[in-house]
Amino acid sequence: MNILVLGSGGREHTFAYQLAKSERCKNIFVAPGNAGTAAIATNVALSVTDFSAIEKCVVENHINMVIVGPEDPLVQGITDYFAETPSLKKVQIIGPSKRGALLEGSKERAKEFMMAHNIPTAAYASFTKASLEAGKQFLETLSPPYVLKADGLAAGKGVLIIEDISEAKMELEAMLSGKFGDASTTVVIEEFLDGIELSVFVLTDGKNYKVLPTAKDYKRIGEGDKGLNTGGMGAISPVPFADDVLMQKIEERIVKPTVNGLKKEKIDYKGFVFIGIIKVGEEPYVIEYNVRMGDPETEVVLPRIKTDFVDLMEATYEQNLDIMPLEIDERSAATIMLVSGGYPEAYDKGKKITGVENVSDSIVFHAGTKLEGNDVVTNGGRVIAVTSLDADYKNAIKKSYQNCEKITFDRMYYRTDIGFDL
Known part of the structure; x- marks a missing residue:
């Protein structure tokens, strides 16, 4: 079996390391990979969100399975792309559809999912620029520290935990004004859980x-x-x-x-x-x-x-x-x-x-x-x-x-x- 791993970090090197132990794995490709993956696999210089380049790589190298490492291609719909592309339909892809990836791609969506299925989580409310004043009022109902989360992907930097109410209000305004770009056009405010x-x-x-x-x-x-x-x-x-x-x-x-x-x-x-x-x-x-x-x-x-x-x-x-x-x-x-x-x-x-x-x-x-x-x-x-x-x-x-x-x-x-x- 020929397998392609998408990504370039320690996670992807670990995937390649596990695959290399299998007798069923004939060839491993990692895109774009790193110096570690180069020692046990073939690195392919392409972007994890360039779906047409990935398609070309899969077809040319007779790839049977693709394991998606990072979140960006999943949120952008790579699994759906494979399902909709004739040359890729028989390729096994490991990763959720775009709808499934919204559980990470949108903090608000994740919260709605948890509430809908009675999954225990912190109380919350979501706000946009239009509801900024309501967001500030919601902060007043909580005890410190205050948890503010950018709704979208913000490279792991979109969560703020703030002790002071005035600072929390200022940060809410900054986030809704583009502090994290499009990721914070909606902000989820949560109660703080101590544990x-x-x-x-x-x-x-x-x-x-x-x-x-x-x-x-x-x-x-x-x-x-x-x-x-x-x-x-x-x-x-x-x-x-x-x-x-x-x-x-x-x-x-x-x-x-x-x-x-x-x-x-x-x-x-x-x-x-x-x-x-x-x-x-x-x-x-x-x-x-x-x-x-x-x-x-x-x-x-x-x-x-x-x-x-x-x-x-x-x-x-x-x-x-x-x-x-x-x-x-x-x-x-x-x-x-x-x-x-x-x-x-x-x-x-x-x-x-x-x-x-x-x-x-x-x-x-x-x-x-x-x-x-x-x-x-x-x-x-x-x-x-x-x-x-x-x-x-x-x-x-x-x-x-x-x-x-x-x-x-x-x-x-x-x-x-x-x-x-x-």
């Missing part, structure tokens, strides 16, 4: 589902979870506090109603559902949906899946997930993200990376890297994820940190407290 977060990943074929390993990621740039939000500085799987009682509540109150809701609304959905959950006391609530795997959670979730990854993806497409066994490695996984100095704000690219060949007993997943001649250089804010497995999650963390010390590039930075709060 501890975890990520639950579900693979669904639109009828059946499998709950994948849980993970906890760390978004803040600074130690002690302080500073600016990032795409993720590290992750742990499974989550130590996600015991059987909590997971049963999550499956009964959140996972099942989500999959049943997709069925009831006749939404074509074959792919991953990332459910961001907050545990308030002993009760789980949904913070958000994503319609793809998270990053860096993918780097700790997928290495724990022992089932042949091609079989798993094919069962998803063919709607046979109910008869597909899911075998999970009982060991814990921990990943640490090495980032460019200055990230998540301005940072330099093109810094030579050395020492990766010295890593032992860990897996190195490339994110923002590229080949420059014979050198691997930085090409993004989040550069490399170092993942380790061990029976004890603390030992997995320790292994990853030991191997992080073997890798160097100019102004390299990583948090040294990932998993210490668990």
Whole structure:
């Protein structure tokens, strides 16, 4: 089988890594890929939202399956494009339809879906520029901190949590006036839920589902979870506090109603559902949906899946997930993200990376890297994820940190407290 993975980050390198383990996988292509994927697959220089270029690549390389990594092509309707294009109709594509992708593409739509299917979430209301004054009045009814979310995709930067009511009103006005471009023409204001977060990943074929390993990621740039939000500085799987009682509540109150809701609304959905959950006391609530795997959670979730990854993806497409066994490695996984100095704000690219060949007993997943001649250089804010497995999650963390010390590039930075709060 020839398989194309769309994307260029650590998530996509992890997909390629899992596919490479399968005897069924003949050729792997990654578009556009990175220096890590180049070592185990063929990189193809094209944009993930250039559907006609993707079509050409699929046809020319006799691709049988496409796994979509990032959210942008899903929100823009790549799955629908495949369904409507004669040359692509027989190609298995893993990712929801445009309607399904709205669960991530629109915060307002996600909230409406949760309310319609009795899925526990924070109270909310949505506002546009025309209803700015009503939005300010709604803020007055809430207690601090105040949560403001841009409705559309804002590259992970569209959520503000503000302590001061005056500042919250100013930010609401700024958002509705284009602070996040078209993404914030509608703003969702939510009540703040105080608790501890975890990520639950579900693979669904639109009828059946499998709950994948849980993970906890760390978004803040600074130690002690302080500073600016990032795409993720590290992750742990499974989550130590996600015991059987909590997971049963999550499956009964959140996972099942989500999959049943997709069925009831006749939404074509074959792919991953990332459910961001907050545990308030002993009760789980949904913070958000994503319609793809998270990053860096993918780097700790997928290495724990022992089932042949091609079989798993094919069962998803063919709607046979109910008869597909899911075998999970009982060991814990921990990943640490090495980032460019200055990230998540301005940072330099093109810094030579050395020492990766010295890593032992860990897996190195490339994110923002590229080949420059014979050198691997930085090409993004989040550069490399170092993942380790061990029976004890603390030992997995320790292994990853030991191997992080073997890798160097100019102004390299990583948090040294990932998993210490668990």
